[in-house]
Amino acid sequence: MLLHSNEDYEKLARELLPCDYVEFNLKYSLRPDVNAQDTSYLDRARDQWRSIKEELGKFIKAFGKIPILVKIPRELDAFIPSKEWFDFWRTLQEANLKGARLGILAANTLRCRIAPMFHEENARGRFYSELSQGILCGPALFLNTYDLVRRICQPGIAWQEVPVVATGGITTVQTILDVMSAGAYAVQLCAALDIHSYEYYSWLVNQLSEVMKRCRIMTMSKLQNTLHEERDLRVSVVKAKASDLSRGYPSYVKEFFDEHREQIKQVITSSIPESAALSATIVSAPAEMRSAEQFGLPLFSTQGEIEANYPEQALTIISNTGQLGIHAVLTKLAKHRNRVYPTSSDTTAALTREKLPWDITALSYASTLRWTVDRPNDPTAPIFLGFIGNDAFKVIATHNDASKIKKLYQFGGSSSQQVAPRAAKDFPDLAPEVLNPSALSYLIFTWPEDTAILLKEPLASIYGLLANREIHVLKTYDTPMCLLGSVNFARTHGGHVQKLYAGLRNLLTAAVRDPADFTAILFSFRVEDDLLRFMLPPKERAR
Numbered sequence: 001m002l003l004h005s006n007e008d009y010e011k012l013a014r015e016l017l018p019c020d021y022v023e024f025n026l027k028y029s030l031r032p033d034v035n036a037q038d039t040s041y042l043d044r045a046r047d048q049w050r051s052i053k054e055e056l057g058k059f060i061k062a063f064g065k066i067p068i069l070v071k072i073p074r075e076l077d078a079f080i081p082s083k084e085w086f087d088f089w090r091t092l093q094e095a096n097l098k099g100a101r102l103g104i105l106a107a108n109t110l111r112c113r114i115a116p117m118f119h120e121e122n123a124r125g126r127f128y129s130e131l132s133q134g135i136l137c138g139p140a141l142f143l144n145t146y147d148l149v150r151r152i153c154q155p156g157i158a159w160q161e162v163p164v165v166a167t168g169g170i171t172t173v174q175t176i177l178d179v180m181s182a183g184a185y186a187v188q189l190c191a192a193l194d195i196h197s198y199e200y201y202s203w204l205v206n207q208l209s210e211v212m213k214r215c216r217i218m219t220m221s222k223l224q225n226t227l228h229e230e231r232d233l234r235v236s237v238v239k240a241k242a243s244d245l246s247r248g249y250p251s252y253v254k255e256f257f258d259e260h261r262e263q264i265k266q267v268i269t270s271s272i273p274e275s276a277a278l279s280a281t282i283v284s285a286p287a288e289m290r291s292a293e294q295f296g297l298p299l300f301s302t303q304g305e306i307e308a309n310y311p312e313q314a315l316t317i318i319s320n321t322g323q324l325g326i327h328a329v330l331t332k333l334a335k336h337r338n339r340v341y342p343t344s345s346d347t348t349a350a351l352t353r354e355k356l357p358w359d360i361t362a363l364s365y366a367s368t369l370r371w372t373v374d375r376p377n378d379p380t381a382p383i384f385l386g387f388i389g390n391d392a393f394k395v396i397a398t399h400n401d402a403s404k405i406k407k408l409y410q411f412g413g414s415s416s417q418q419v420a421p422r423a424a425k426d427f428p429d430l431a432p433e434v435l436n437p438s439a440l441s442y443l444i445f446t447w448p449e450d451t452a453i454l455l456k457e458p459l460a461s462i463y464g465l466l467a468n469r470e471i472h473v474l475k476t477y478d479t480p481m482c483l484l485g486s487v488n489f490a491r492t493h494g495g496h497v498q499k500l501y502a503g504l505r506n507l508l509t510a511a512v513r514d515p516a517d518f519t520a521i522l523f524s525f526r527v528e529d530d531l532l533r534f535m536l537p538p539k540e541r542a543r
Contacts, residue, residue, distance in 0.1 A: 003029050003055045009062035021067035024059045026052060027108050030075035049084055056091060064100050069165060071105035074144060080151045089152075092162045103163040105188060106148045109135040138191040142169030146182055153183025160228075171195070173207045181227040202446035256466055257531075263465060264458075264531075265519055268324060271457035272515035275325025276508050278302045279390035279480040286368050286482065290376055291384040292497075295490040300386030300483050300501050306509060307502030313493065315500075318361035320347045322415070324458065326362045326389040326481055328518035329507045333360075336524075344368075345414050355380050359489040360500075364391050366418040368482040379488035387480035388504070393419045395427075396460045397452040400472040402427060409435035409443065410454040419477045423454060426475055462531065 001012065002025050016022070029052050030045070060068065070092065079085045092102045114131035145168035153159040166179035167188035176187050192200055217223050257264065285291060292299050317334035319327045322343035331338050339356075341347040344367035351358060352371070357380065363371075373381050393416065397405060405427055410416035412434035420432040435443070435453070443451070444467045452474060453463070464471030483504075493500070511518050 001025060001059075002027055003052065003059075005051060005055065007055075009059050013062040013066075019066065021069060022063050023069045023071055023105065024056070024063075025071045025108070026073050026076070027071070028073075029055075030073050031111055049079075053088065053091065056088075060091075060095050060100060060102065064095070067101040067103070069103050069105040071108055071167075073108045074110045074141075074148070074168075076107070077144070077148060080148065081154065089162060096161055103165055103185075104152065105165045105167060106152060106184075107145065107168055109137045109168070110141060110144070112136050137168070138195070139169045139171055142171075142175055145169050146179055149179050149182040149184050159183060173204060173211060176204070176208065177211075177227065180224065183228065185224060206445060253466065260465060264462060265516075265523065267458045267461040267465070268522060269515045269519045271461070272325045272328065272518050273512040274392060274457065275323055275390055276329060276511035276515075276518075277390055278387065279392070279478040281478040281480065283365060283387075283480065286371075286384055289368065289371065289373060289382060289384045289484075292386070292485070292490065295383065295487075295494065297385075297490060297494050297497050298501075299384075300388060300504065302388075302505060302508065304505060305498075305502045306506045307499055308506050313496060313500070315359040315489070315493065316357055318347055318351070318356075318358050320344055320361075320363075322364065322413075323362070323389060323391050323456070323481060324522060325511060325515075325518070328521050329389075329504070329511055330360070330362060331521050332507055332518065333503060336521075343413060351380065351382075357488065358486050359493065360385075360486075361484050362388055362481045363484060364415040365479050365482055366414040368484065370414055377487065379486060379491075381487045382484045383487060383490055385483040385485045388483040388508070389481045391415060391456070391479045391481045393454055393456055393477045393479075394460050394473045395423055395452050395454055395475040395477075396463070396471050396473055397449075398447050398469050398471065399449060400474065402474050403429075404449050405430055405452045405474065406450040408432045408452050408454055411435060415479070416454055419479070420454060422477055423475065459531065 001007070001009075001022065030048050056070065076085075079088075089104075092104065095102055112135075114134070114136065116130050145166055149164055149166050152164055163185040164183055165186045165188055166182075166184035167190065169191070170176060170179060170187045170189060171192040179187060189201060189204075192204075196203075212218070212220075212223055215226075217226060315334070317330050317338040318341065319330040319334075319338045320341045320343050321327050327340070331340075339358075341350055344364040347361060347363060348367050348371050350356065351361075355378075361382075368382075368384070371382060375381060395405075395408065406429055408420065408423055408427065408430050410420050410432060424430055424432055430452075432454075443453075444463055447467060447469065453460075455463075460471060460473070
């Protein structure tokens with residue numbers, strides 16, 4: 001609740017639902033108003049401080065039976081230490097000695113102007129002026145948070161009688177240990193969860209537990225006492241153990257790929273036959289896209305002649321790593337001269353935006369349906385050639401009891417968005433949510449029983465290896481991919497389409513029969529980089 005002179009705290013206390021604690025936020029109490037230039041700084045500060053003490057007394061009286069955290073503003077920085085601050089602190093101390101349970105939450109976000117260079121749009125080549133209407137939050141606040149906690153918890157005063165909870169810029173185990181060694185008893189997370197999603201909380205808890213385990217510290221109270229009271233040597237040991245873990249998830253994933261290369265190859269090899277075989281799910285051809293038949297060409301079918309010695313043609317073939325089996329087949333068809341994009345959505349966006357000359361590609365069914373063709377006679381406009389492969393999504397969990405699943409995470413791509421409603425029908429209590437790779441980083445290692453992930457192979461099995469858990473497939477959703485050609489391809493290579501189809505059938509058959517050969521093709525293209533896209537946030541992939 002915000003401090004306000006017109007607030008009826010006693011009424012709020014009566015109407016408040018049962019809760020573990022209440023927060024009394026002094027957020028705006030020391031900020032200057034628009035007419036500040038016309039008033040004395042000292043007079044204004046004196047009046048504001050008098051109001052804070054009065055309102056605090058009213059709040060404690062109204063909510064005295066409930067634990068209270070008093071959240072102080074960063075504008076209070078200049079008051080610590082001072083006579084006024086110690087009077088404020090003694091108000092809290094005396095209330096605690098009389099049976100109240102009050103603590104200090106240090107501190108609020110910072111009201112300040114942000115220079116134009118930090119505006120995210122400026123990084124994209126646009127110019128925006130300073131940010132002047134918001135507040136500063138996140139890691140940039142940490143140094144001030146540490147300094148505030150350090151000055152509140154000064155030696156020589158009974159600071160432990162009013163516990164301090166630190167907040168502001170606390171995003172790692174190291175920052176948690178630093179503010180605790182400065183005197184804090186606990187931390188409050190905000191920006192860390194906003195940056196990484198709430199799964200990050202479980203990740204931090206696990207990391208902190210590992211630090212305690214390595215230091216043979218069995219309880220949180222013992223950790224607090226160690227950081228508050230032990231000599232620097234003991235504290236430095238604890239922080240050194242935390243530093244050992246600071247390499248974090250990105251480094252762990254990259255080392256995992258190096259150390260488990262052969263296992264990953266086996267997983268990919270096992271996934272290729274399923275992805276190369278045509279899906280048994282029957283779907284309709286994309287109605288908004290012209291088909292090969294409208295150009296007098298046959299549609300592709302997995303049934304028909306096979307040409308092992310497919311004659312090389314000057315075709316521009318586009319593939320994407322969103323479906324590795326078909327990507328490997330097209331790579332072999334193109335003699336390794338194909339242009340590669342990360343996903344079907346990326347492929348569609350590039351071909352639409354850049355108007356690149358192309359002949360053949362394969363896209364997910366969802367991306368094909370979403371491709372809006374404004375100029376159907378343009379040489380780069382797509383035409384539907386038929387269905388190919390199996391773009392299968394799987395619902396995976398750490399157990400096989402579907403009744404426990406309440407949440408389904410998916411990456412938010414066009415294909416997963418298309419499949420998620422199907423999964424929601426099969427799991428009535430399930431709530432689909434979009435998950436970014438940053439949050440996935442922490443979910444993999446905490447993975448609650450009520451949580452499942454919707455994704456394709458080989459990622460499903462690789463996640464199991466990464467988390468060192470047995471993964472169970474609760475449901476599989478098959479969907480064919482779409483083989484597409486350009487208008488230019490239909491006009492200039494139509495006479496060779498049957499031989500192209502025969503060559504494709506041969507490669508698809510070979511992928512099912514000898515998938516290891518196609519895995520080797522993928523690794524020659526650094527498939528690790530493609531897989532990391534689904535495991536790490538963008539800023540971590542190139543490090």
